[in-house]
Amino acid sequence: MPVGSDAHRWRTFPSERTLIVAARTLTSTIRVLEVLPSLLRDDPRVTVVFAYDPTSAFSDGSLELLQDSGCRVMPWAQLSDVDPDLILSASENIEVPDGVCPVLVLPHGIGFQKYVPDSRSPHSRMSGVAPDALLETGRAWLALSHPEQERQLLAAHPRTAGRTLLVGDPCLDELLVSTERRDDYRRALGLTADHRLVMVSSTWGPTSLIGRAAELPAQLLAALPWDTYRVGLILHPNVWSAHGAWHIRTLLAAALDAGLLLMPPVHDWRTALVAADAVVGDHGSVTLYAAALGKPVALAAYGEDAVPGTAGAELADLAPRFETKGDPLTQVEELLRGRAQASERYAPVAARAAAGHGTAFARLRAAVYQLLRLEEPPTAPPTARILPAPGNPAGPVTSWVVRTRVDVDAEGRTHVTVRRFPAAVTGLEQQPEGASHFTHLAVRPDEERDRRLCESASVVLGSSSLPAPTPDAAAHWAWDALARWPGSLLAAAPLPSGECLVAVRDGRSVVASATDGRIDPGLAASAVYTFLRAGHASADGPVTLHVGAAHLTLLLRAATPAPP
Known part of the structure; x- marks a missing residue:
């Protein structure tokens, strides 16, 4: 006005x-x-x-x-x-x-x-x-x-x-009333029902989590299997304001390349908190909000600038500590095991945080x-409104370090366990291998910006979101990729049918199909790679793929055409 x-x-x-x-x-x-x-x-x-x-x-x-x-x-x-x-x-x-x-x-x-x-x-x-x-x-x-x-x-x-x-x-109040839309928020953030979202929350200042352990988001992404976990970060707006988005993104570059959900400081952090399965935080208000929502909470930092005798101080007495030098996966799994008890555990904190919900x-x-000095409007008193769905701030992950294991059960059925980790934070150092467990680097060369990863990849992948229009086109892409990247052993390209063509450098090709729908080219290639590394003469027949809590039945069969 x-x-x-x-x-x-x-x-x-x-x-x-x-x-x-x-x-x-x-x-x-x-x-x-x-x-x-x-x-x-x-x-x-x-x-x-x-x-x-x-x-x-x-x-x-x-x-x-x-x-x-x-x-x-x-x-x-x-x-x-x-x-x-x-x-x-x-x-x-x-x-x-x-x-x-x-x-x-x-x-x-x-x-x-x-x-x-x-x-x-x-x-x-x-x-x-x-x-x-x-x-x-x-x-x-x-x-x-x-x-x-x-x-x-x-x-x-x-x-x-x-x-x-x-x-x-x-x-x-808005957070509480929005919990009924949790599944919508998770879908908006790119999560499936099988994903566990670990949100890292930090206040500002030298005693904050991000001030003391800026490497924690990358450590979590490197330790938590990609197909089971996602990692997000909520930073206090003062961090954004004082240091700027450019500095923050530069500081977290590897984690962002690994798919970190870096929530913007305006509004969307609230829906990300509702979507979370667990929160690793500090003495900031977001961690306290998480406890009031009944989320499992662990503290990775707690500064001397925290005021004693408050709801936050009581949370510090009740919440376990997250050791930044410890094993992230073990600590997160332990934290998630306490989900059912979190609401009861932090009920005293929620009761002291706010009254009159x-x-x-x-x-x-x-x-x-x-x-x-004005009469209230005649309309009904306002109530908390459900928060709108967030945008997804994560960029695409285009390379993974993949660890696999092959087992044969008493009935002779083959099982392959796959655990993928973003290569941007995992590193390429040689992992110990054995007769039944292996490690390889899988890369989408058409999307990956680090050429060193493309050159080092054992497996190159086509985009699962843009399958080739025909089987012949998929085969052409796969053989061309093997020619362009001579260090690779396999190339996997999605087919319009939802199946996946896997081309092997020695001239063979395999089609992988899933009994329950489309197959991720990276998972199909992992199964074939593991078969070949384990010394199987061919990648044929059914295989049960274990990816986190999911169990997929794949059918592998030899295919043509041969390489051009």
Whole structure:
């Protein structure tokens, strides 16, 4: 809306009240944009203007987010020319101009869980608490998610007495109501029912998980079999704002090449958390949200900047530690074994994190309209809305280190166990082999950007999403690939029928078909490769393929044509 002394001359919509949103940090801007639309829905009486304060170390990205969201933004310096009825912010560290209008400070996480550097002094302060100078004016109000936080603030900051409003936690309410769409979110992230999603969650600062163990996402991707697990990462918006997306993506380059689900800082992290099967985190709010959702949680970091006596501190007492120098697979498997007990285990934490589940939006709307000195709209009080499905941030994985084992059971049936790991994080060092277990490198040479991997591959793969239009075209691609990559032993190309043609350098070719549908060329090639490495004269007949918890029956048969 137009602002200033003559703003009434230029506006289109009439309004009775002006609400100024103070946008100072990326984190606080995100939180306000998540909650405010539900509070003011369909009410023409309130006009909202966003005032951008660029003075924070974490302001980068805030202005772009406001503009992308279609918000009317005015410079912070112009705020003194406006006579607002309420200033709303999720950043407590704001310098509001003199005046009489109330200032409502929303939390941008769960409660008051962390000490942060004070930009006004060389000391630290409790995050989320408005400065004493603002509290002393009698204008500031602090929104709380739980009654216990009032006692916490009184003990630490006596000037907060009488300046708090219990509203609950809108973000947690949205997470809880969205759990019914978990399967939709998982599909949107590219997960199947067989995948287990391990989310890594990190707050900001040197004591955070990402500050202490930036290599952890890559370690997890290297240790967790690709066909069973996916790994995601949720970083505090302050990390994005302070360091920038370019630096983050450069730091995590190998993990991103290995399929890391690096969730953007705006909105989609919430649905990724709902989709997760387990969370490895630290003393940040996202880890606490995970516990409140009943997720299995392990802590890979817990800093001295965490506030004692809080819900987060209780989580630290209850949650197991994740040793970054230990075996990731063993620890994740142990964490997942506790899924059924996680809700009960963390029930005390959830009870202390927020009160009045399901009522936060209604309470917050009532508080906002009371401070605006305006009757609430006649519409029903707002409730938490189900979150929209996320985008899938993962890039394609185009190369794998594949470990296989062949066994023959008492009835003479052949079984091949396959475990694939993204080559970008696994490395190409020689793995120990034996008479029945083998390792090979499989690459999609038409998509892989690292030529060294293509040159080192024992198996080259065609794209499973773009099968050749005819069997002859598939055969042509396979023999051409073997010619282009002389170090390879096999080339596998998907057929229009859902089967897979596997060409062997010695001139043979094999067609692999699955009894229950299409076959992944990488899995078909793994079965044939293992047959040949185990000394089988031919790759013929049925084979049971074991991939994670799945068991696939393949039929291998000799095929033509021969190489051109």
